[in-house]
Amino acid sequence: YLYFPEFFEYMRAHDVPIDFVTWHKYDVEPSLYVKEAHMLREWMKEYGYEDAELFLTEWNYWQLKNRGAESSYEYYNFETRLNIKGAAFVGAVMCAMQDAPVDMLMYYDFRVNVDSFCGFYDPQTRKHMPTYYVFYAWSKLRGNQCACTLEGGEGDIYAVAAVKDGKTTLMLTRYNDDNNTCNIATVNISVKGYTPGEVVYCHLTDDRHNYTEIPLFPAEDGSVNVRLCNNSIAIVEF
Numbered sequence: 001y002l003y004f005p006e007f008f009e010y011m012r013a014h015d016v017p018i019d020f021v022t023w024h025k026y027d028v029e030p031s032l033y034v035k036e037a038h039m040l041r042e043w044m045k046e047y048g049y050e051d052a053e054l055f056l057t058e059w060n061y062w063q064l065k066n067r068g069a070e071s072s073y074e075y076y077n078f079e080t081r082l083n084i085k086g087a088a089f090v091g092a093v094m095c096a097m098q099d100a101p102v103d104m105l106m107y108y109d110f111r112v113n114v115d116s117f118c119g120f121y122d123p124q125t126r127k128h129m130p131t132y133y134v135f136y137a138w139s140k141l142r143g144n145q146c147a148c149t150l151e152g153g154e155g156d157i158y159a160v161a162a163v164k165d166g167k168t169t170l171m172l173t174r175y176n177d178d179n180n181t182c183n184i185a186t187v188n189i190s191v192k193g194y195t196p197g198e199v200v201y202c203h204l205t206d207d208r209h210n211y212t213e214i215p216l217f218p219a220e221d222g223s224v225n226v227r228l229c230n231n232s233i234a235i236v237e238f
Contacts, residue, residue: 004040008047020053020103026062028089028177030096030158033059041101054101058108060117061089063177078116084207086119087130088231091173094138095158098145107135130233133211137203137235140169157185157228168194168238174228181230189224191238196222206232 004021011018021044025033037054044050061081063073080086090107097105112121119131143164150159156176162169168191196218203211206229216224216236226234 004043005047008043008049011049012047018049018052020055021049022055022057024058024108025056026058026060026064028061028063030089030092030175033093034096034100037097037100037102053103055104055106056097056102057104057106059093059105060108060119061086074116081117081119081131082122082129084130084205085175085177085179085231087134087205088173088175088233089177090119090131091134091137091171091233092158092175094134095160095171095173098160128210130205130210133205134173134233136211137171137205137233140235140237141171142169143167153185153187156181156230157187170236170238172226172228172234172236174230174232176230183230185228185230187226187228189226189236190222194222194238196220200224201237202226203235204232205234211235 021040023036023040025036027033033056037056041054044052044054062077063080094105109115109117110120112118112126113123119129120135121127121132122129141160141162143162146161146163146168148159148161148170150157154176156174158173158175160171170189170191172187174185200216200218202214202216204214205211216226218224224236226236228234
């Protein structure tokens with residue numbers, strides 16, 4: 001992406017309009033995606049292209065150790081994209097990028113058996129893999145995005161929420177690239193204006209669940225607790 005200033009300089013010097021800007025990003029840390037989005041948007045403003053749209057048109061989990069595509073490390077990347085860690089990474093990036101100055105994200109990719117980047121299906125059995133359930137969970141965030149604040153914790157939990165017809169849907173993702181992270185995180189959820197009912201339903205995806213319905217019982221103040229192991233995704237509906 002470091003060639004962008006030179007590109008923008010050339011386009012401006014030749015009075016060429018830009019409708020959209022696109023870039024690709026493969027990494028393991030969601031914050032780096034956000035950082036690059038802000039960097040690109042600042043360059044766009046600097047060179048007079050602030051009205052152009054910004055698209056991340058390829059992204060996925062890729063841990064790079066300066067090894068070739070046939071290395072054992074690339075097999076680890078392939079394995080990760082198919083398991084719960086890869087799914088949690090996808091959920092974390094999607095949540096983190098909601099507040100970034102980017103217009104669209106295009107996960108790469110959905111083509112089973114074409115290459116090693118598809119995390120939706122087992123390439124042999126076509127069975128749904130964890131990343132499939134992340135996108136299914138994301139589809140539940142219909143309506144208007146609403147303010148969602150995280151307090152405390154280790155910084156490995158990501159959240160986004162939406163409201164429609166008086167119903168609040170919250171998506172929580174816990175992701176940490178450190179495979180030695182093994183503690184359970186308890187997230188206390190409080191929704192402003194929520195009237196406590198008998199039960200709140202959570203759908204959990206982790207190393208033991210695939211979008212499994214888990215009942216949560218509100219406290220007297222209407223808050224509920226969700227327990228998340230490392231690399232997990234939860235949808236909670238109030």
